[in-house]
Amino acid sequence: MLDKHQGARLANLWDDGKAAGMTEPEKLLYRSNLLGSDKRITNYGGGNTSAKVMEKDPLTGEMVEVLWVKGSGGDVGTIKMDGFSTLYMDKLRALKGIYRGVEFEDEMVGYLPHCTFNLNPRAASIDTPLHAYVPKPHVDHMHPDAIIAIAASKNSRELTSKIFGDEIGWLPWKRPGYELGLWLEKFCQENPDARGVVLESHGLFTWGDTAKEAYETTIEIINRAIAWFETENTGPAFGGRSKPVLAAADRAAIAKKLMPVIRGLVSAGESKVGHFDDSQAVLDFVTSTSLEPLAALGTSCPDHFLRTKIRPLVVDFDPAQPDVGNTLAGLPEAIATYRADYAAYYERYKRADSPAMRDPNAVVYLVPGVGMITFAKDKATARISAEFYVNAINVMRGASGVSTYVGLPEQEAFDIEYWLLEEAKLQRMPKPKSLAGRIALVTGGAGGIGKATANRLMQEGACVVLADIDETALEAAQTELSTRYGKDFVRSVNMNVTSEAAVESGFGDALLAFGGLDILVSNAGLATSAAVEDTTLALWNKNMDILATGYFLVSREAFRIFRKQKAGGNVVFVASKNGLAASPGASAYCTAKAAEIHLARCLALEGASAQIRVNVVNPDAVLRGSKIWTGEWKEQRAAAYKMDVDELEAHYRERSMLKLSVFPEDIAEAIYFLASDMSAKSTGNIVNVDAGNAQSFTR
Ligand SMILES: [Zn+2]
Secondary structure, three states: OOOOOHHOOOOOOOOHHHHHHOOHHHHHHHHHHHHHHHOOOOOOOOOOOEEEEEEEEOOOOOOOEEEEEEEOOOOOOOOOOHHHHEEHHHHHHHHHHHHOOHHHHHHHHHHHHHHHHHOOOOOOOOOOOHOOOOOOOOEEEEOHHHHHHHHOEEEEEHHHHHHHHHEEEOOOOOOOOHHHHHHHHHHHHHOOOOOOOEEEEEEEEEEEOOHHHHHHHHHHHHHHHHHOOOOOOOOHHHEEOOOOOOOHHHHHHHHHHHHHHHHHHEEEEEEEEEEOOOHHHHHHOOOOHHHHHHHHHOOOOOHHHHOOOOOOOOOHHHOOOOOHHHHHHHHHHHHHHHHOOOHHHHHHHOOOOOOOOOOOOOEEEEOOEEEEEEEOOOOOOOOOOHHHHHHHHHHHHHHHHHHOOOOOOOOHHHHHHHHHHHHHHOOOOOOOOOOOOOOEEEOOOOOOHHHHHHOOOOOOOOEEEEEOHHHHHHHHHHHHHHHHHHHEEEEEEEOOOEEEEEEHHHHHHHHHHHHHOOOOEEEOOOOOOEHHHOOOOOHHHHHHHHHHHHHHHHHHHHHHHHHOOOOOOOEEEEHHHHHHHOOEEHHHHHHHHHHHHHHHHHHHHHHOOOOOOEEEOOOOOOOOOOHHHHHHHHHHHHHHOOOHHHHHHHHHHHHOOOOOOOOOOHHHHHHHHHHHHHHEEEEEEEEEEEOHHHHHHOO
């Protein structure tokens, strides 16, 4: 089989028409975005690009040489103009005069802000000297899978010269920093005709006189590596297959069982979100003879293991005799062993000034025959970690196919993981939001209160699954929320809450999407109005099915997941003032709402010992944005009160003690309170959000 991931050549996407008329910084941006658009060229956030540009000095008015280079923490694929830092080249060159040698190279990072041109607030990255000292106007530093596969081969120097001759040089592994910048400068001076250099275990540097030349050189060099692998790496991937691949539906079924259990075991310090990947590249690896030995070696490129930890955890699962029960039973010990090994690794390599040990849990879980599960502090990080490990898999596949794959020596890996400059970067990160890492499912999520709730929870960093039966509204809500908060944070499932099968499958989809569940907001509803003598059995049952039974079915499913996760849980019922206060001509509705409230109390009692909290919000007369309040019900209520439909909102406002209208956002705020740790010590409670109604005072 042709290697899907290294088989296809990269296309040259440079468009002269588009580039015409661009300034040099604009061309740098254009080139960066083109390069970053393909993960085979560089991983997310990995690599950097630069241009040396003549600019007018704002103080003297003279033309000076300025280095434009990707700033700290950016991603070349999505970078915008403000993602580049700008520095005076003459000042950067002057730094050589105060450099005290390699053991002091980290202190040079502190001098970079002194070189800032034009008060640019974007912090310069640790890689800045790698660009500054290459005596070429345009420099690309990329982490291409095909090049790292060469760089991580035991005989990488020999392979580099075999493939590229004198065009591309080779430098031994060196942690990126000031010293490596000087190495690159020396290399260029000694090899004036070279077009680039491979850095052992790490990646590629290429350069050119123009932005276009730099871009095309990068693409050409990577394509040559890809072509070389096509002819040389023709054996079976990873030495051949030793385990079967399960069918797609079975893979998903296994993942749904494993994810909440793993999540519970690794979320003690901080809540984590999961990601499941069973792409072909992953399946080739997790069914191969080399899975265990290669996984144990750890990743090579520093970017890879910063995101994926020093090595993954291979889950004990045999796809030939799938018995997930045994696997689940073994997970606590497997995860404890991983943590102990990680702590030992920390102890082995820590230095006097090393930062304290970070979370010792694995990020990547490889399941033979099934795929890869990743867990991280949020969905984007979990997804990106998976992408990084796919990069690492591609690298191992290439290197082990043509040579012997070598990971970075452990001390080097540790020094990067616990690099003080890396720690400083982590310390600068904003404090996580109050629901970061939490996963919520909201029924009726596409409508008024449901969507407002999803919005409120996402504002606090939660991942949300919108469940609704209205496909069109669901799509619109998902688009709206993903535009506002990012695609990673929201999923939607079509769920009829009265169907046992639909509820089970919807929660299963949520598990596969995010790996677990922390918050259930049961909100899907309807409202009907009829005098008791006119209430048909069908109408009665409809209220009972959607409200009482629907709330029961979704709660039962949430409880099942909470019990597997063993990490507590949170249920919020959106009931109604009418669950407490009787109302004329709506006996079916009021009774079903009362059933919800009592169900919540029963569940609060049952869940307490497992730290599962269950609380109720009682809205009243939330007309705006509500699907319940369109059509019939509105007319029926108006008729019951003998008034015009338009007069209803004012009627309810005037009826309330506070003389205020109640909006979906008001209900969402109460739900957020009950779903968050702010109410950590409340369960079995009812919060009325009805602008005051003496009839529904709880007692
Ligand atoms: Zn790099």
